[in-house]
Amino acid sequence: MKNTAIISPSKAPARLNVKKKQHFRKTWRLHLMLLPAVLAALVFKYAPMPGIMMAFENFKPWLGITGSEWVGWDNFRLIFTMHGSVQVIWNTLIISVLKIIFGLAVPVTFALLLNEIRHMGLKRSIQTFVYLPHFMSWVILGGILLDVLSLEGIVNRLFTALHLEPVMFLGDASWFRTTVIVSDLWKEFGFSAIVFLAALSGINPELYEASEIDGAGRWKQTVYITLPSLLPIMVVVFTLSLGNMLNANFDQIYNLINPLVLEKGDIIDTFVFRNFQDGQYSLAAAVGLFKSAVGFVLISAGYYCAYKWTNYRVF
Template identity: 80%
Template sequence: MDSIKKSASRIECVYSTNILGGGVRLENTAIPSSPAVPLKARHKRPFRKTWRLHLMLLPAVLVALVFKYAPMPGVIMAFQEFKPWLGVGGSSWVGWDNFKLMFTMHDSVQVIWNTIFISVLKILFGLVVPVTFALLLNEIRHIALKRSIQTLVYLPHFMSWVILGGILLDLLSLDGFANRLVTAFHLEPILFLGDGNWFRATVIVSDLWKEFGFSAIVFLAALSGINPALYEASEIDGAGRLQQTLYITLPSLLPIIIVVFTLSLGNVLNANFDQIFNLLNPLVLEKGDIIDTYVYRTFQGGQYSLATAVGIFKSAVGFVLISGGYYFAYKVANYRIF
């Protein structure tokens, strides 16, 4: 196909699109904008004009201080043989022994692997499915239908795993609705929550069903910010919906996709304690036990030092992964998150 070049909308900048060999290439011939306001001038706003905004932040700051920063001195327990009746000051120091014990226990490697396996799949599907859903929902032009779908997929996010866990236990039991549907096709009943492999699949799918609608909000917001002139210019040059999606929509979503993916890397060792705790049972302990449920059991057994060491290990790995993801985002996409 011969190259086609036509002028498009000229608001702040002029965009031209070329269709060459079935692709769409965007060229930015921007008109120089007005001088930017200095950063210091923009941020220099009297406190008396913004005190209400600061007041709205106060509850979140207090929660962070009380539940995140106040317990931090407790990390000392990871380097002690902590005894509650002796306290932090009276307990003996053991150095790195608790961290060594964490990796030498017979089930520690399996627990870490279970956590990574479940978390990575949740992160991947939790990014692909919301983006796909946002793209499909954005194509709906009937406003009432679009809002109805949004409401239906958002609602599960606001349900606790205590409630959803009970619902899933009932639906996926041997005589539940799911197995009645399976046996209706003359198939053997499935132990969704009694077989290790089926348990992992159930955990991933149920978490995706609960969260994908709410996770799509940020992508829908990004889609609404794409310049309509780009689509108009591409239509003039003969681009179809698929070409517009591949060469306009997805590149425009790339920055927010990178942000979401980078921030989610910190959850690689966090497979959602609430969900696993409410669905886990002894039959699937080998395939479904994760670090958080393991730490919970160590606390119940009075192993406070070991549980603290595991928590520090999780935090350190999350920090390294987020830092590495930020560096990757900057090098590959030349995009800074902060």
């Protein structure tokens, strides 16, 4: 930095170029390492972006994006006036918001309870079991749930044994959302607890020792030491999950839904996919764009808040 002050203004740009070249000579290998990822991003992530324009067109596959008729906001107007579309957005919001709330509360509680266990072998075995469902796809779990939750399934057999009314978990519209939310929670709570368990093991033990001398019991320690130490990571997880507000999980719903519960269970993504299959490209793309745009705002806001409040940075 000192040198730049002495250089006369006319020579400065030339000197900068030389510097740039020197820097590149030192770092070209790093550029080369990034090349595959950059190419993959350009081809598979950036190249489809102009295709978004079809949301403003009456898209016909044989005319292409440039040849199809331009209709402006018509598709979007159609979405919001179409029969059932508001219900679809509403379904998506209910399912995803409840998933976000329980998806934070349950893993935190589980992590706190698991943290109390001092027997390491026991702790590890519990962890092995509860992480497992996370790695199974919704096709596998859908197959299992269809069997286990059917009217003759093992859960309803247990209900009958307890003299309870059998429940059509997946075929009764009033039960479908509950089933979706609980089964998602069952699949993910263990795995989501990992970050909280990590944060718990990072708390300075001296805090607990000092509080013990002051006469604090385990409950007081949890309220005044453990929870405040978990708060930053909870804020990060919560704000980042807001980006999923319009993502109620296509894989899960698509594999569990059936015509009986379509009205209560249809979400944006299944709606897009059905319209796509019916050849309603523009309409489906418009719904997709609406979702991406809202997602973009929510994710950016989430990242910004997480950064503001807890200094969290993605990169």
